[in-house]
Amino acid sequence: MSDIAMAAPVRKHRTSPLLLLLSLRTLIALFAVLAFFSATAPNFLDLGTLVLLAKHVSINALLAIGMTFVVLTGGIDLSVGSIVGLAGMVAGGLIDRGVPLHFWGVTLFPDVPIVILIAIAVGVLVGTINGLLVTWLSVAPFIATLGTLYIARGTALLVSNGETFPNLVGRPQFHNTGFPVLGAGTVLGVPVSVILLVVVGAIAAYVTARTPFGRRIYAVGGNERAALLSGVPVDRVKLLVYMISGGCAAVAGLIVASELVASHPASGETFELNAIAATVLGGTSLVGGRGTIWGTIVGAFVIGILADGLVMLGVSSFWQMVIKGLVIIAAVVLDQLQRRTQRRMAIQAQGA
Amino acid sequence: MSAHAQAIADDVILRAEQVGKAYPGTTALHAVDFAVRRGAVNVLLGENGAGKSTLMKILAGAEQPSSGRLFLDNREVTFASVNDAAAYGIGIIFQELNLCPNLSVAENIFLGHPTVRFGIDIDSGDHAEKTRKLMRRLEHAIEPQTPVGDLRIAQQQIVEIAKALARDVRILIMDEPTSALSATEVDILFRVIGELKAAGVAIVYISHRLEELVRIGDTVTVLRDGRLQATAEMRDVDIPWLISQMVGAMPAPATGHVPRKDTAPLLRIADVSLRNPHGGFAVDRLSLDVAAGEVVGLYGLLGAGRSELFEVLIGAQPDAQGSVRLGGRELAGLPIAARIRAGVALVPEDRQREGLVQCLSVGTNLTLASLWRFLRGPSLDMGRERAAVTRTIRELLIKVSSPDVEVTALSGGNQQKVVIGKALLTQPKLLLLDEPGRGIDVGAKAEVFRTMRALAREGLAVMFATSDLKEVMAVADRIVVMAGGRVTGDFSRAEATEERLVAAANQGIAA
Structure with a gap:
């Protein structure tokens, strides 16, 4: 039997240099911006600058990792920015005001790890609502998460009636100190937020690439009907990706609040757009089915380096926005170009 | 060239020369010649996937050929779109109805070419009037203001035909126009076709119903597997000949295997x-x-x-x-x-829509339904998965250089084998x-x-x-x-x- 297979004409799997360049475009962009700013901005390649850069990037990268899960299934999550605000407000409220238990006339101040878990649970809860809206009620992801964007933001404002919870250092007598570690702490000189990014990124990359769940995410995004008929529990997969996205957003929200040592209900506004930008820049197709976590992280770094580098060069923030927009559009144009080139080569291979 | 052949050549209004069409994964049409005669019903025949619809879409401007040329009245033409082809007088009735269910019958009929006053104002009265006239000609009492969504499929088919007639077509392409019609409705349609023929309109007619074709066709062109199989005058051929040209030699009959009947x-x-x-x-x-x-x-x-x-x-x-x-x-x-x-394993009918995840590789598609077999703890055992994929590719003779090739790059037959392989890997x-x-x-x-x-x-x-x-x-x-x-x-x-x-x-x- 194997002999027959050998004798059968085998279509050559050719890779053109153009296609290779196109598929590596995000990495090339990363090195290009790195090279550009190290040449033009003084001290750009200093270890200190790079660590600071990584810290800046970590928040958007965490959001974008969660976003990538959703986008891979062909969905979108607009609520992540609001979840950043809400998770921060929940944590801030728990540390600053505690949980008043009126019946006993006491106020409970949970330990910081518990606070963190509760805040993450709130993010996952919003994600669950998104997922149920998308699956059970068949609401388009854009609309479902636009709705929860407003609901979560409104809830964040309601928590404190629009006020900021300041000075979230906790009180020793309540055993709830230590919250600032998340945003300001370091381990062997590496910021905790960067460590979080590495851990979450590694787990996410592993899950998407090496587990059945990961495969199913790609299958749902690539062809939902085919996935369903292959036994993929489509609704469960969709529900889970929104939960993951909500959880990631909550972690990002905790870092933001911890860095500022305060939680402000408006924090995280428009973060969802940065997360989508990083995801798309990293090569994930908004139609679903294509993309990687690594690509997204690289995409987040390209955006972060651009932002920090332009600041160091003294470029006005107005121009920064224009440049960011151009880079995102260029990324998508190149993505289309790659798709078309691949298609053309497939047809050529056919004709040969 | 005999006088008769010369007469036929003069009659040709639209001619496709060596027309081909490739899609990623399939070549739908290989260098096909096809001539459309005016005042005649030109039948296009073939099995599913033989390339009829593709050829027809090329003639109507809905698809652009990858190779070959089109001649209209002996002048080379290219159609960038359906509208472009319509400007040359080519109309098409698609098999899948292309109507907007939310719009009325009249609105649908005049969608692409409304009558307007002062360049902007749509003349609804004129539309209604013309629609009524068309409906009378088609012997159907369908009110111009009825939303198309409220009509039965057969009535929608009539609207689709009226839509094509509303533009004064020289060439009318009909893809399975009778598939939703009852016997009486078919008779009416055939009368209309007769009138159009007498008026010199060229009809390209596609159908599976052989009796129908023999009844109405003047010439017949048979496609098989995207290639031109035969062309003939309809009066020279019969149904068995058509079937044999269409189907070709079947694979050898199954060996005399007797199923085990002893088990429950x-x-x-x-x-x-x-x-x-x-x-x-x-x-x-x-x-x-x-x-x-x-x-x-x-x-x-x-x-x-x-x-x-x-x-x-x-x-x-x-x-x-x-x-x-x-x-x-x-x-x-x-x-x-x-x-x-x-x-239980299913190989669905529509492998593009239901069988394959186009953007994923051959290997990933193959194991999609059987991932549980390759688990080691929570992860996939890539080595074992790879071995199973390689074995399946070899056993099913899937022609592909590597399991990492995107499944879209395969030909139709090989894609089908991938879907079958996916089913078999579930044991x-x-x-x-x-x-x-x-x-x-x-x-x-x-x-x-x-x-x-x-x-x-x-x-x-x-x-x-x-x-x-x-x-x-x-x-x-x-x-x-x-x-x-x-x-x-x-x-x-x-x-x-x-x-x-x-x-x-x-x-x-x-x-």
Whole structure:
């Protein structure tokens, strides 16, 4: 039997240099911006600058990792920015005001790890609502998460009636100190937020690439009907990706609040757009089915380096926005170009 | 050139020369010549996937050819779009109706070319008037203001025809225009076609119904597997000739394998029903037993309920009623994943829409339904997965240089083998294949059928649905005929004749 297979004409799997360049475009962009700013901005390649850069990037990268899960299934999550605000407000409220238990006339101040878990649970809860809206009620992801964007933001404002919870250092007598570690702490000189990014990124990359769940995410995004008929529990997969996205957003929200040592209900506004930008820049197709976590992280770094580098060069923030927009559009144009080139080569291979 | 041939050449209004069309994964058309004569019904004939629709779309400007040229009145032309072709007087009636259900009949008919006053104001009165006239000509009492969504499919078909007539066409392409029409409606349509012919309009007519073609056609062109098979004057040929040109030599009949009848049936379907959206039954209290080692061909016309039955068996129709037992185990109520684990596998009819995830690789597609077999702890054992993928590619003779190639890059036949491979990797006891031979070339078809027989010998129960008589006669041990959601015939291969199968397939439809 194997002999027959050998004798059968085998279509050559050719890779053109153009296609290779196109598929590596995000990495090339990363090195290009790195090279550009190290040449033009003084001290750009200093270890200190790079660590600071990584810290800046970590928040958007965490959001974008969660976003990538959703986008891979062909969905979108607009609520992540609001979840950043809400998770921060929940944590801030728990540390600053505690949980008043009126019946006993006491106020409970949970330990910081518990606070963190509760805040993450709130993010996952919003994600669950998104997922149920998308699956059970068949609401388009854009609309479902636009709705929860407003609901979560409104809830964040309601928590404190629009006020900021300041000075979230906790009180020793309540055993709830230590919250600032998340945003300001370091381990062997590496910021905790960067460590979080590495851990979450590694787990996410592993899950998407090496587990059945990961495969199913790609299958749902690539062809939902085919996935369903292959036994993929489509609704469960969709529900889970929104939960993951909500959880990631909550972690990002905790870092933001911890860095500022305060939680402000408006924090995280428009973060969802940065997360989508990083995801798309990293090569994930908004139609679903294509993309990687690594690509997204690289995409987040390209955006972060651009932002920090332009600041160091003294470029006005107005121009920064224009440049960011151009880079995102260029990324998508190149993505289309790659798709078309691949298609053309497939047809050529056919004709040969 | 004889005088007669010269006369025919003069009559040619539109000519396709060496026209080809490639898509990623399939070449739909290989360098085909086709001439359309004015004042004649030019029939285009071929099986599903033979390239008829592609050729027609090229003629109508809906698709652009990858190679070859088009000549209109002996001048080379290119059509960038349907509108472009329409400007040359080419109209088309698509098989899938292209109407906007939210708009009225008149609005649909004049959608692309409204009559306007002062350049902007749509003249609805004029539209209504013209629509009424068209409807009278088509002998249908359809009000111009009715929303198209409220019409029956047959009426929508009439609107589609009226839409083409509303633009003064010189060439009218009709793709299966009668598929939704009743006998009287077909007669009316044929009268209209006669009028158009007399007015010098060239008709390109595509249909599966051979009797119809013989009745109305003037010339016939047969396509097979994307290639030009034959061209003839309709008066010189008969139905058997058409069939032989269309189908070609069938793969060698199955070897004389006798299914094991001693065992209890592997699959027992009892009283299974499924409602369709129109309030009737897609599957109607159907009962059927299938033994291990048997290849059962499920024959029937379009809409007989075969695909729906398969969907019920795999669990894609949670609202189905009745009992499905596999090896004694009740499957009713189980989700798809559980049924796959229990041993049911489906190769769906539409491999592009239902069988494959286009953007993923051959390997990833192959193991999609059987990921549980490659688990090590929570992760996938990539080594074991790779080995299984390589083995499947080799055993099914899938022509691909590496498992990492995107599945879109494969030809239709090889894509079909990937879908079959995916089903086999779940280690099924019951393999369901819906139209497994559709749209793939003859060689791949023969390989697919050989594989099905080999699997049955290994003890699988194999069921395949087809609307192709030759196919079902050549491949199946036993032929079950379905019509209107019921079993209307159950024949062993020895008992089955084409006449009996056709009679059974038409039961209950005549009304």
